[in-house]
Amino acid sequence: MTSYDIAGQTVTMPVQVRDASAATILYEVDAAAARALLPGDAFRVVENEPGRAHFALVLVDYRDNDLGAYHEVGFTFFVRPASGGEDGTFITRLPVNQEFTCEAGRTIWGFPKTVERIDVENTPTSSTWALFVDGQHAFTVRTPRGGTDESPAVPMTAYSLIGGEPHRTTFTQGGRESQVVFGGEGVELTLGDGPLAKELAGLGLPGAPVVLTTWTERMRATFEVAQPLT
Incomplete structure (x- = not known):
């Protein structure tokens, strides 16, 4: 059994998420702009059609989590290892609002977590998130909330760099009280200032087409140990 010492606490793998709310806003963006945000050359952006790629803005409220x-x-972003292999996701920025998970995420999986201010306001039909980086308003986004569907736990792959070396993390995610909304109905994105806002603008947001949004009110997930690519 693998474990890590994080800030004086022991984290035993796999990491379990027992309760969270999660939203995804999937945009269609220019593939070259997406490629420019990937560090190094270990991964290639997956194009959904020539010159086009998908960018997912993912919002998670973890309530019960290791x-x-x-x-x-x-x-x-959706990527494929340059050396070959299955498609997966690659996270280029991962702001959180707590120190412990920041250190754990960077140490265990190589995820690019930083500690920032994140304000969340929910209504029965929407969830609004405002991100502030170094005191600057980076963006505010509103997305649809709600749903009655069940989402079975599905295995997925997340890629990252640990010490500059490519790694693969297997995780499963599912839950209940879910929905999928096709198109951009209910989505409103306002950009602020700073490098993060400029990255979104460089991808064509807020005007980029929204492919779909998802919401899961009661999300569960399991994250395994990161494994080096061979």
């Missing part, structure tokens, strides 16, 4: 309760915002 790494604590916290908010998280992910900038996520």
Whole structure:
């Protein structure tokens, strides 16, 4: 059984998420702009059609999690290892609002977590997230909330760099009270200032087409140990 010492606490793998709310806003963006945000050359952006790629803005409110309760915002692209292999996700930015999960995420999986201010406001039909980086308003986004569907736990792959070396993390995610909304109905994104806002603008946001949004009110997940690519 693998474990890590994080800030004086022992984290035993796999990490379990027992309760969280999660939203994904999937945009279609220019593939070259997406490629420019990937570090190094270990991964290639997956094009959904020539010259086009998908960018997912992921919002998670972790309520019961081995790494604590916290908010998280992910900038996520779909990639394939340059050496070959299955498609997966690669996170280029991962702001959180708690120190412990920041250290754990960077140490265990090589995820690019930073500690930032994240304000969340929910209504029965929407969830609004505002991110502030170094005191600057980076963006505010509103996304649809709600649903009655069940989402079975599905195995997925996340890629990252640990010490500059490519790694693969297998995780499963599912839950209940879910929905999928096709198109951009209910999505409103306002950009602020700073490098993070400029990255989104460079991808064509807020005007880039929204492919779909998802919401899971009661999300569960399991994250395994990161394994080096061979």
